[in-house]
Amino acid sequence: MKRWFEPVTTAWLGVVTHKLRSFLTILGIVIGVAAVITLMSIGRGAQQQILSNISSLGSNLITIRPGATNFGGVRGAVGSGSTLTLEDAAAISEQIQYVDTVAPTYSTSFQVVVGAQNTRTQVTGVTTGYQDTNNLKVADGAFISDYDYQRGAKVAVIGSNVKDTLFADTDPLGQQIRMGNYVVRVIGILESKGLSLVGSADDAILIPLTALQQMSAQTRTSRGDHVVSSISVAISDDKQATYVSDEITTLLRSRHQLGPGVDNDFNILSLQEIASTISQTIGTMTLLLGAIAAISLLVGGIGVMNIMLVSVLERTREIGIRKALGARERDIWGQFLIEAALLTFAGGIIGVGLGWLIAAFVNRTGALSTVVSPDIVILAVSVSVGIGLFFGFYPAWNASRLNPIDALRSE
Amino acid sequence: MIRLENISKVYPMGKRKLTVLNGVSVNIERGEMVAIMGPSGSGKSTMLNLIGCLDKPTSGSYYLEDKEVSRLNSGELAQVRSQKIGFVFQSFNLLPRLSALANVELGMRYAGGVDRRQAREALEKVGLADRTSHRPNELSGGEQQRVAIARALVKNPPLLLADEPTGNLDSHSGEEIIHILTSLHAEQGITLVMITHELKIARYCQRIIHFSDGQVVKEEKV
Ligand SMILES: Nc1ncnc2c1ncn2[C@@H]1O[C@H](COP(=O)(O)OP(=O)(O)O)[C@@H](O)[C@H]1O
Ligand SMILES: [Mg+2]
Numbered sequence: 345m346k347r348w349f350e351p352v353t354t355a356w357l358g359v360v361t362h363k364l365r366s367f368l369t370i371l372g373i374v375i376g377v378a379a380v381i382t383l384m385s386i387g388r389g390a391q392q393q394i395l396s397n398i399s400s401l402g403s404n405l406i407t408i409r410p411g412a413t414n415f416g417g418v419r420g421a422v423g424s425g426s427t428l429t430l431e432d433a434a435a436i437s438e439q440i441q442y443v444d445t446v447a448p449t450y451s452t453s454f455q456v457v458v459g460a461q462n463t464r465t466q467v468t469g470v471t472t473g474y475q476d477t478n479n480l481k482v483a484d485g486a487f488i489s490d491y492d493y494q495r496g497a498k499v500a501v502i503g504s505n506v507k508d509t510l511f512a513d514t515d516p517l518g519q520q521i522r523m524g525n526y527v528v529r530v531i532g533i534l535e536s537k538g539l540s541l542v543g544s545a546d547d548a549i550l551i552p553l554t555a556l557q558q559m560s561a562q563t564r565t566s567r568g569d570h571v572v573s574s575i576s577v578a579i580s581d582d583k584q585a586t587y588v589s590d591e592i593t594t595l596l597r598s599r600h601q602l603g604p605g606v607d608n609d610f611n612i613l614s615l616q617e618i619a620s621t622i623s624q625t626i627g628t629m630t631l632l633l634g635a636i637a638a639i640s641l642l643v644g645g646i647g648v649m650n651i652m653l654v655s656v657l658e659r660t661r662e663i664g665i666r667k668a669l670g671a672r673e674r675d676i677w678g679q680f681l682i683e684a685a686l687l688t689f690a691g692g693i694i695g696v697g698l699g700w701l702i703a704a705f706v707n708r709t710g711a712l713s714t715v716v717s718p719d720i721v722i723l724a725v726s727v728s729v730g731i732g733l734f735f736g737f738y739p740a741w742n743a744s745r746l747n748p749i750d751a752l753r754s755e
Numbered sequence: 756m757i758r759l760e761n762i763s764k765v766y767p768m769g770k771r772k773l774t775v776l777n778g779v780s781v782n783i784e785r786g787e788m789v790a791i792m793g794p795s796g797s798g799k800s801t802m803l804n805l806i807g808c809l810d811k812p813t814s815g816s817y818y819l820e821d822k823e824v825s826r827l828n829s830g831e832l833a834q835v836r837s838q839k840i841g842f843v844f845q846s847f848n849l850l851p852r853l854s855a856l857a858n859v860e861l862g863m864r865y866a867g868g869v870d871r872r873q874a875r876e877a878l879e880k881v882g883l884a885d886r887t888s889h890r891p892n893e894l895s896g897g898e899q900q901r902v903a904i905a906r907a908l909v910k911n912p913p914l915l916l917a918d919e920p921t922g923n924l925d926s927h928s929g930e931e932i933i934h935i936l937t938s939l940h941a942e943q944g945i946t947l948v949m950i951t952h953e954l955k956i957a958r959y960c961q962r963i964i965h966f967s968d969g970q971v972v973k974e975e976k977v
Contacts, residue, residue, distance in 0.1 A: 350864060661848070666861070669836070670866055752844070
């Protein structure tokens with residue numbers, strides 16, 4: 345038997361000779377670790393789910409919308425555009441690095457008629473890049489093509505909600521929608537995807553921007569630029585989101601001739617930045633929950649200390665015998681400390697197993713998704729061992745200080 | 756081997772002091788086999804514990820192999836115990852949850868490392884080769900004491916101390932134990948100091964030291 349192994353086997357013997365007591369001793373640790381693992385796994389799960397939801401909207405997407413940002417502020421020079429323009433979009437596309445696709449949109453409301461259905465609703469003129477920037481998938485048919493765009497074809501791609509309300513019983517593909525004085529033909533239906541930054545794509549009626557310009561006089565600025573409702577920018581590198589946002593802000597401020605101290609007349613939203621903000625917030629919440637759960641670890645540690653003190657008392661004679669055989673203080677001290685650490689280590693491992701099971705069960709129910717990540721497991725187990733060492737210290741020290749003769753006389 | 760010079764041991768009992776050893780001076784040669792006799796409470800065990808470095812004298816000097824050990828700290832005393840001294844107690848003092856073999860191995864644990872083969876040999880020497888895996892409560896008193904002797908001797912200490920080793924045994928088992936001890940002494944030349952109440956047992960030794968009220972009252976050669 346190797347020398348370093350002996351203290352561990354001795355300590356292990358101490359643990360297994362009192363199986364039930366050892367188990368009850370570490371129950372606090374088990375529950376504490378399981379609670380930490382479960383809560384942290386739920387937190388991590390939520391974090392990942394939200395992040396993957398966001399990235400399904402396009403994590404490389406930056407959206408710019410005209411903003412009513414000058415509450416009481418001083419507006420810039422006369423003629424500076426208070427809204428976004430097609431020309432802004434072109435400038436972004438030409439002048440800013442890491443920009444892949446720029447997709448301006450222009451929305452306006454139309455009286456929309458399909459059969460007996462007659463509603464006033466928003467119609468959005470888009471470029472072909474809009475599909476990419478907003479990560480839209482076509483469930484049926486096709487998206488607006490370059491050809492449609494160039495000739496201003498009267499075609500529409502509709503969201504799933506629109507399909508349900510306007511075409512409850514029929515296949516919308518190829519069907520006609522009346523918009524004011526014009527008729528457009530449905531060529532595609534989008535896959536449902538829930539909320540996005542630019543309103544729900546499920547409620548959208550998309551037509552080529554060029555067609556919309558023919559169907560409705562597009563508002564112009566005093567300079568004659570074409571006003572748009574939003575500009576979506578897809579960037580080539582997620583990590584550059586902040587850089588690109590800053591560059592766009594600088595460019596637009598100069599194009600809109602906003603002097604220093606004047607608020608932006610647009611809002612710029614980067615999914616990446618939103619994602620990291622949300623992720624950070626959830627991370628903090630998760631840590632907080634974990635910390636609360638860790639309090640039970642502390643209580644468990646006090647339980648370990650209590651039992652170790654009893655154990656030292658009970659084994660006074662054994663300590664005396666070992667000392668008579670030549671055990672030094674640190675041999676005795678080490679034995680009890682290792683025993684405490686072994687107990688809480690076992691508690692940590694069982695707790696991780698239990699937490700894992702609970703997390704898997706929660707996952708199964710489908711209510712919440714959970715992710716048990718290795719760093720939390722390692723952290724939980726090492727914290728338990730640390731607790732064993734901390735709370736085992738005093739009992740072990742007590743044991744090592746016993747006078748050998750008194751110890752031998754005990755009982 | 757052992758030189759005690761004017762050793763006294765005083766226990767404070769509240770305001771009064773209890774003098775258990777009162778100026779004891781004893782010499783024991785290397786390879787000697789010595790019995791200590793005397794009435795109960797006369798301080799025999801206290802002296803043996805001092806010789807065994809389990810305790811320190813209140814005053815006086817103790818030289819073990821010409822080295823003064825009465826001034827050592829507890830760590831150094833533990834070192835001396837582990838290397839030089841084997842103990843055998845009246846009440847055996849085996850660890851109840853360990854097998855005979857594991858108890859013997861414990862004797863080497865703090866003396867440089869466990870060697871299972873050596874532990875087996877030690878059990879063979881005391882005639883317990885077929886009892887290695889028995890727990891103490893599965894052994895007779897005599898067998899338990901033989902395990903204790905194997906445990907004390909497995910690390911080959913120069914000094915063996917026995918505090919009434921036959922005190923808890925019937926006379927037959929007691930004889931067995933004393934035969935084992937005398938043959939160990941004869942074969943290995945170990946120095947043996949033994950407390951006993953039985954003159955019959957003490958006669959196996961070369962010298963008997965008589966104790967009374969914390970003092971040596973008579974020494975006789977056998
Ligand atoms: N730790 C102690 N505190 C006070 N008195 C003690 C202590 N240990 C032993 N004694 C006393 O010392 C005396 C001698 O004890 P001991 O050496 O065990 O006697 P013996 O072994 O000769 O029967 C006894 O009266 C005992 O009560
Ligand atoms: Mg005694």
